[in-house]
Amino acid sequence: MRVVIIGGDAAGMSAASQVKRLRPDYDVVLFERGGYISYAACGIPYFVGKAVGSLDDLIEVLPDEAREKRGIDLRLGHTAVAIDPSGRTVTVEHEGQTTVEPYDSLLIATGARAQTLGIDMGTFAGVFAMNDLSDARKIADYAAVEKPETAAVIGGGYIGLEAVESFCGLGLKTTLVHRREDLHRSFEKEMSDIIKQKLTDKGVALSLGKPFSGLEHLGGGVGIVLGEESLEADMVLLALGVEPNSRLAAEAGIGLGANGAIRVNEYMETDAAGIYAAGDCASAILTTFGTEVHAPLALKANKQGLIAGMNIAGEREAFAGVLNTAVTKIFDLGVARTGLSFDQARDMGLEPEKIVVRSRDRARYYPGSSPMTSLVIVGKKDRRVLGAQLAGRVDSVKRIDVYATAIYNRMTIDQVFELDLAYAPPFSPVYDPVLLAARVARKKR
Template sequence: MSAASQARRRLDGDRLEILAFERGTATSYSACGIPYYIGGDVGDPDALITRTPEVFRRDHDIDVRTRHEVTEIDLDRGAVRVRDLERAAERWESYDRLMIATGAVPTRPDLPGSDAEGIHGVQVLDDGLAIRRDLDRAKPRTAVVVGGGYIGLEMAEALVKAGLEVSLVDGAPQPMRTLDPDMGELVAGALRGVGVALYLGEQAEGFETSGGRVIAVRTSERVLPADVVILGLGVRPNSGLAEAAGVEIGSTGGIVTDRRMRTRAEGVWAAGDCVQTRHLVSGEPVAIALGTHANKQGRVAGINLGGGYATFPGVVGTAVSKICKVEVARTGLNEREAAAAGFDSFSVVVESTTRAGYYPGTTSMKTKLIAERRSGRLLGAQIVGEENAAKRIDGLAIALWNGMTVEQMTALDLGYAPPFSPVWDPILIAARKATEQAERDAG
């Protein structure tokens, strides 16, 4: 819908007819807000919706048809097969230009009992509504979250807030594998601190059921009671429809596009979680499912579809999350990713405070920088701390985007006042320590 809106701004209804098909019931909503609706921070799910289908039709002359699923793309014919899910009817709809924004699909394990009632993925707003209905109706007391990525952690927090006894199972030795192990251990401590029981290094092997509903999760080590299960095993690009039509798919499983979000199929564009893009630090293709990327890519595609010119250069993978009071952030490459990309890197970790030490409410935070050994070029950063910690990642992302060295970063002119920062901001302290390490390595 970001693409549709941008195209409409450039061409009115007399020059461009826009027809959008959506399998679900809502358009232009914040999927990132789903855990906060389930946890009670957001009371009304309608607050997550930016524009309804009615608003698009009335105010933007965009014909949005919800509960319509595109099941086939015929590139030669220039048409899509559409199934009306309410009437169970199908028809072909022709197009001059096609925009594919099928998003990502959550990984759902093919395990015994995985189709039982009470087991939920978290992808679209309808999933969030279904989980909330299940919590209200079934009154569960125990929950198991399978997977320790962003969604898994945010859903664990939401279920704790909803009053459930929560366990988290992950086959990895730490939650949030996009962090390095030392920083991931801080996240594990935060989860335990709010009452989440962690079972790390354990694979989910099946789900026990009774009367068609889940009652337990069976891991490689134990059986965990579960009145409700949330799958947080990550997502993959939902590119199957495009691939079946002959649109090129990349090594990540995402649709291949150029910088203008055009695929290599004539008249076909794509954007969002279904595409792959370029990581600006490693130079490698990546598929990173984040709403920030999706909206920017949709905007670029829409500008070009409307006759303008715009490009999407790539990403550095900046992301933030929180577990109750503890904030988590990362950007660029972690140590493992830097090594895989061929960098000879080093890292430093500093502990500082979010405000001046004497100011009321100050809390501690840890900042980790990863830099190239010879050049001192920043490669990545991670932050774990409490209030006012995570958004500092934005300054590091800007430094990363512009290819700065840690030495250059020591001179950054950052804002200072006791309520916001110590006189030496944690970013500057970390950059200074990294510079010292780089100098020792060079000497």
């Protein structure tokens, strides 16, 4: 059996390692167009902001380890350019040479790329996206060599917010540009307001609610065109969201789904025989709600890769889906979310209501006790927990995992109140913020 895998990061390497673990007799050939495999893109903002000293620290598995210890036939600098599902081959380019590679099973794990709205970044010095390790290197080198004094980050989602903190850490006067008054739609307005306040407190300039229509050369730097105005910065990061790398699949006639991601079933199978997809290039189902989504998150990529690998090796393992559970740090503020937003729940006809509770994250008298905001989205009639968002001290918001577990188990907010959660003053008030939110919700019955 010859297994071909395209893409060597979270999904591709998880699958390759799994196939070789379960079926050492299978040939696993992995084509990666870049020079790295198995790297933590999630760590890039912290490398740029110098919280992580070396880019090498972000690499989980070195190429030699993949080849020698895991038995993967790893080909770096190889780009897959076409798939022929009927002939079961992949065409691959390497240093100007093209080869046609046969497969019995194929996994597409090509990830996602930063959206750039068609802007040719090459024509502007100092304009970057933050997608992979080579971007991280370019940004760090530019900051070290050109010594910019000002930066603008365009896009108020997770990556944009993390980048703002990184640039401030480099001592740059930083502006966050976002086209709406509220930040990314994945944050409820209450959370967006808390984040905006934190940014302002930390000296970040906000340029909100103005349409971004492109870049121009302006003075010694880059002009960001916002309607009638132009904002100048020495360095610009485009953090406009990501789109799946699904072109290869689409050109081969493989079906696409949410946001153009490759449509897969729970076994990671596409609609073409013998072809699987996993990670940021592939779709997923929202657990318990059944809606198809594109969720470009690391745990999902690793799990889908693992499950694709198991199934390629002959098992029959299903992926349970995602809840879009995510957490981020903006300076000393932690923000987390899981499940549906209020608007999503309303659009799905689930008649949601929002409960917002402000509390402390530890006993009031214990050193370091800090304010925390819990927002829970609950079905008005069935009382089911549909979504939750938290903001507070960085460590405190991992409580989101309790809500993710509650949603997965289709729990009502009243059942959440029944949970026996741990208490001691250094960790929480007697009524943990999760229980307190449930207690407030009970009063609304």
